[in-house]
Amino acid sequence: xxxxxxxxxxxxxxxxxxxxxxxxxxxxxxxxxxxxxxxxxxxxxxxxxxxxxxxxxxxxxxxxxxxxxxxxxxxx
Numbered sequence: 001x002x003x004x005x006x007x008x009x010x011x012x013x014x015x016x017x018x019x020x021x022x023x024x025x026x027x028x029x030x031x032x033x034x035x036x037x038x039x040x041x042x043x044x045x046x047x048x049x050x051x052x053x054x055x056x057x058x059x060x061x062x063x064x065x066x067x068x069x070x071x072x073x074x075x076x
Contacts, residue, residue, distance in 0.1 A: 004041040029067035037065060
């Protein structure tokens, strides 16, 4: 089974810099959720089998990863 990987875009890099400066707690929580999502993707291999509270559907089959959930030190 092929592992999933991240392909960075220019928009991602801009958003990352903005959130790192303006909203570091939200960025940290979202990146932790992204790591958790990748663990599940690599375990199950199918994105349709991953059900966690911080992922919700967007139009056109896109999945959104939120900064909710997990063990957070700061209430977001």
